[in-house]
Amino acid sequence: xxxxxxxxxxxxxxxxxRKPGLLGAFKGVVHRKFKIIxxxxxxxxxxxxxxxxxxxxxxxxxxxxxxxxxxxxxxxxSGRCVVMGRIPWKERVANVRNIGVVFxxxxxxxWDLPVIESFELLKEIYRIPNTVYKNNxxxxxxxxxxxxxxxxxxxxxxLGQRMRCDLVASLLHSPSLLFLDEPTIGLDAVSxxxxxxxxxxxxxxxxxxxxxxxxxMDDIETLCKRIILIxxxxxxxxxxxxxxxxxxxxxxxxxxxxxxxxYEIDDPDAKVVRRNGHRVYLRFNPNKVSTAELIxxxxxxxxxxxxxxxxxxxxxxxxxxxxxQDKL
Amino acid sequence: MIAYWTVISARYRMLLQYRxxxxxxxxxxxxxxxLRVMIFDAFYRSSTITQPMSFENVITYVWLGxxxxxxxxxxxxxEIRNMILKGNVAYELIRPLNLYWLWFSRELANRTAPTTLRxxxxxxxxxxxxxxxPPTSLLSAFGFIISIILAIFLSSSISIIxxxxxxxxxxxxxxxxxxxxxxxxxSGIIIPLPLFPDCxxxxxxxxxxxxxxxxxxxxxxxxxxxxxxxxxVGHQLIWIVILIAFGRWILNRGLKRLVIQGG
Numbered sequence: 001x002x003x004x005x006x007x008x009x010x011x012x013x014x015x016x017x018r019k020p021g022l023l024g025a026f027k028g029v030v031h032r033k034f035k036i037i038x039x040x041x042x043x044x045x046x047x048x049x050x051x052x053x054x055x056x057x058x059x060x061x062x063x064x065x066x067x068x069x070x071x072x073x074x075x076x077x078s079g080r081c082v083v084m085g086r087i088p089w090k091e092r093v094a095n096v097r098n099i100g101v102v103f104x105x106x107x108x109x110x111w112d113l114p115v116i117e118s119f120e121l122l123k124e125i126y127r128i129p130n131t132v133y134k135n136n137x138x139x140x141x142x143x144x145x146x147x148x149x150x151x152x153x154x155x156x157x158x159l160g161q162r163m164r165c166d167l168v169a170s171l172l173h174s175p176s177l178l179f180l181d182e183p184t185i186g187l188d189a190v191s192x193x194x195x196x197x198x199x200x201x202x203x204x205x206x207x208x209x210x211x212x213x214x215x216x217m218d219d220i221e222t223l224c225k226r227i228i229l230i231x232x233x234x235x236x237x238x239x240x241x242x243x244x245x246x247x248x249x250x251x252x253x254x255x256x257x258x259x260x261x262x263y264e265i266d267d268p269d270a271k272v273v274r275r276n277g278h279r280v281y282l283r284f285n286p287n288k289v290s291t292a293e294l295i296x297x298x299x300x301x302x303x304x305x306x307x308x309x310x311x312x313x314x315x316x317x318x319x320x321x322x323x324x325q326d327k328l
Numbered sequence: 329m330i331a332y333w334t335v336i337s338a339r340y341r342m343l344l345q346y347r348x349x350x351x352x353x354x355x356x357x358x359x360x361x362x363l364r365v366m367i368f369d370a371f372y373r374s375s376t377i378t379q380p381m382s383f384e385n386v387i388t389y390v391w392l393g394x395x396x397x398x399x400x401x402x403x404x405x406x407e408i409r410n411m412i413l414k415g416n417v418a419y420e421l422i423r424p425l426n427l428y429w430l431w432f433s434r435e436l437a438n439r440t441a442p443t444t445l446r447x448x449x450x451x452x453x454x455x456x457x458x459x460x461x462p463p464t465s466l467l468s469a470f471g472f473i474i475s476i477i478l479a480i481f482l483s484s485s486i487s488i489i490x491x492x493x494x495x496x497x498x499x500x501x502x503x504x505x506x507x508x509x510x511x512x513x514x515s516g517i518i519i520p521l522p523l524f525p526d527c528x529x530x531x532x533x534x535x536x537x538x539x540x541x542x543x544x545x546x547x548x549x550x551x552x553x554x555x556x557x558x559x560x561v562g563h564q565l566i567w568i569v570i571l572i573a574f575g576r577w578i579l580n581r582g583l584k585r586l587v588i589q590g591g
Contacts, residue, residue, distance in 0.1 A: 073421040075584055097424045108419040112342065124334035125423055 002046040003177070003209055004070065009079035011040040011065050011233075039065040040076065041233035047211070049176075052203040054224030054241070055213040062233040063213035064103075067179045070211070071101055084177065097126070100170035104182030107162055108169050109154040115165050116150040119172060126173040133172065140168040144198060160191030167198060171208075178202065178210045184219055196222055217311055229321065236321045244317065252291065254282040256298065257306040265302055270294060278305070331425055335433040343441030350445035353398065357450055361394040361458070380522045384461060385549050389520045391460040392545045395450035398442040399479060399540060400511055401487030403504040405431075405438060408491045413498060417586070427583070428576045431491060435484040464550035471547035471557045475539075478564040482539045485571035486511070492575060495582035516542035522551065536567035 017033040019025070040062045047053055055063045068074040069081060072088030072095045081088060088095045102108075109118040123133045141147060144164040149157060157165065163183060170178065180199065184192045200223055202208045212223060220227055220241060227244065229237040237244050254270060258278050265272060265280055269289035274281040284294055291309055298304065365387055372383045381389070408431065411417040420427060454460040463469035490507055494500050512518050514537035521532050521542040532538055543560045546552040552560055 068418065071418075071422055073418050074586065092421065093424045093426065096422045099422065101419075101422045103418060106414070106416050106419060108422075110338075121334060121338055125331045125425065127331060 003049045003051075003084060004045075004047040004211075005080065005082040006046065006066075006070075007044045007080040008042045009040050009044070009066070009069065009081055010038070010042055010077045011062075011069065011074065012077050013037045013039055038233045040069075040079075042079070043230070043233065043235050045228055045235065045238055047209065049209055050203070050207045051226060052199075052210045052212065052224055054220040054227040055211060055230060056215060056217070056220055056227055057230040058215055061230045063215075063230055064181050065233075066230070067101075067181050067211065067213050071099055071179060072096060097173070098176050100173070100175035100178045102163075102166050102170045102178075102180050102183050104163065104180075104185040107154065107166055109162070109165055111155050112153055114151045114153055115146070115157070118154065118165075118169060122169055122172050128173050132174060136172050136174060137168070140171060143201070144168060144194065160187050160194075163187060163191065163195060164198075167195065171202070174206075176208060178208050179213070180210065181213045182215070183212070184214065184216055192218075199223055217317075221311070229317075231321075244321075251283050251312055252286055253310040253312055254284060254291075254294065254298075255308050255310060256280045256282065256302075256304050259303045259305050263302065265298065267294070267297065270298075332429055332433045335425075335430060336437045339434055339437035340441045343437060344445065346442070347445070350442065353442065353446045354449050357394040357397055357446060358453065361391055361450075361454065364390045364394075365458070381520060381551065384459070385551055386520055386523075387459045388461045388549050389516070389545050391450070391454040391458060392548060393517045393541055395447040395454065396443060396476070396541070396544075397517065398446050399439055399476075399483050400508070400515060400517065401439070401483055401490060402508055403490075404494055404500040405434065405487070405491050408434070409494050409498075409500050412494050421583075428488070428572075428579050431488055431579075432484060432572075432575075435488045435491070436480065439480050439483050439487070461549065463548050465554070467554040468547055468550045471552075471554050471561075472544050474557070475544040475547050475561055475564065478561060478568065479540045479544050481568050482536060482564055482571070485568055485575060486536070486540075489571065489575045489578065492579050492582055495579075495586065511537055511540070514538065515540045516545070520545075522546070533563075536564075536571065539564035539567055 013036070014034045015037055017035045019027055043062070043066065055066065057063050065074065069076050070083055070088055072083075072092035075089045083095055084098060086095050109115065110121065113121075119137060122128075128136075141150065144167060146161075146164060146168065149161050149165070152161075154162065154165070167183065183199070184195055187195065196219060199210060199212065203210050203223075212219060214220060225240060227237065227239070227241050228235055229244065253273075256265065256279070258265075258280060261278055262275070263278075263280070265282065267282070267284075270282040270284040272280060273283050284291075295307060295309075298307070368383070368386050368390065372379065372386070379386075408417075411420060420430060423430065451460070455462070463472060490500075490503050493503055497503065514532060514535050516538060521529075521538055524532055532542075539560075543552070543564060547554070547557065547560065
């Protein structure tokens with residue numbers, strides 16, 4: 001049996017609609033109109049033990065809602081959902097014992113306490129046996145390099161430090177399932193790499209099943225073999241990332257910083273899509289021209305200061321998925 | 329159980345750090361204590377009929393009230409309010425703990441920590457200098473201790489309902505205005521309950537609020553004789569059970585309609 005089974009899951013949110021203006025406000029007092037938002041619209045998928053699955057989608061797509069239902073925090077309107085043989089919201093307490101959660105925008109640590117004391121509180125709350133706690137903290141603290149900040153109160157930590165501590169906190173009780181909701185949001189490049197590296201190790205070495213909800217395409221690219229793409233509460237794609245990328249977008253983006261402002265770049269294989277002062281954005285298809293060759297050509301012909309290659313933003317890929325669906 | 333105990337003791341230790349607030353509290357409570365003593369003094373001097381409570385008893389009642397004032401639920405727990413407001417309640421729900429008992433544990437610490445800090449100096453000062461009488465007998469002291477422990481639970485079971493109501497109202501402004509007004513009057517902290525007119529006595533006796541202040545105080549001074557102990561403690565116990573059951577029921581309703589604010 002699968003680790004996680006989700007079938008036709010539906011979650012609605014009811015939001016009070018306000019009419020603009022004073023009159024609208026008065027009307028709202030007497031008679032309130034509600035707008036139903038379909039956060040999840042009949043989604044289905046299943047996840048096997050040991051998988052590292054990426055949930056992607058823009059803001060408000062339904063990623064976090066799915067994670068919260070799987071963790072038993074929210075109750076869906078309809079549909080079936082089984083996590084490790086349990087219905088999460090009916091057996092919440094039993095379910096969360098085996099689950100670790102990180103919500104990137106919040107912290108689960110006690111704001112006023114030194115980091116290590118938060119860990120010790122969690123030890124008591126989860127009733128983690130002494131040996132397990134000792135092993136886990138030692139390993140995690142070395143792995144994430146937290147030794148120096150253990151006695152610092154959480155409120156004095158930088159975002160990157162806090163995120164690493166939050167990751168440790170979510171793993172102290174050796175959960176077999178880990179939900180990460182935007183774990184790299186707002187982090188600098190170095191912290192992002194550290195977090196990514198850590199996630200990969202947990203998955204490979206401990207066999208932890210990980211669901212990574214993010215809208216950072218780079219997270220997904222480095223970590224996940226399988227991605228589930230959600231938008232407007234519907235699953236648009238479920239499978240390997242390469243498949244999505246090949247199907248949807250061959251294009252890469254080359255960003256060039258010119259020495260001069262408003263400089264014109266002409267190349268038969270690259271199209272200028274945008275320019276902004278010194279910066280020029282080019283699109284090219286790596287199947288037609290290799291990235292190395294294009295860069296070589298451009299550096300030879302034009303006075304440039306810097307350049308880098310990017311994947312098209314996630315929003316664009318999703319837009320393409322939509323177009324494809326309309327064609328079908 | 330151990331997990332909840334951890335929550336209580338961690339929060340208790342955290343709250344004990346607020347020493348400046350406690351000193352300010354002691355000064356304020358002493359000031360109001362004097363004011364109330366003077367008012368009752370004037371009242372007893374000008375009254376010609378016999379009151380249902382002696383002046384000495386009223387003074388003791390007043391100082392007990394001032395010492396233990398922090399037991400009264402005053403306002404919602406602002407941390408819970410922030411959790412609901414900002415969506416951090418999601419983290420409360422991923423703990424392998426029952427949310428009601430988790431919040432109840434917090435509330436026990438919220439009630440006892442400030443009371444510990446404020447009550448001891450006020451007790452000592454008012455006993456030495458301001459005519460706070462000792463308990464009338466060992467039995468009445470025993471009754472007082474039992475009943476004050478139940479008062480902590482009773483108070484917590486009321487204030488947790490206020491906290492849970494934030495799931496609907498979010499701001500908690502209204503409830504923090506109306507709650508003290510009700511609890512202060514009906515617990516006896518404004519006017520000792522025996523001094524209320526006879527016609528309202530049945531209401532006062534029925535409501536849970538007297539269990540927070542009036543019941544333990546009158547046991548202390550023997551105004552409720554020790555042989556009545558089971559009756560009045562039973563009243564406290566029944567209300568604790570009812571309020572806990574009610575609190576758990578509305579919390580479950582709240583969780584069903586929960587929206588995690590801020591995504």
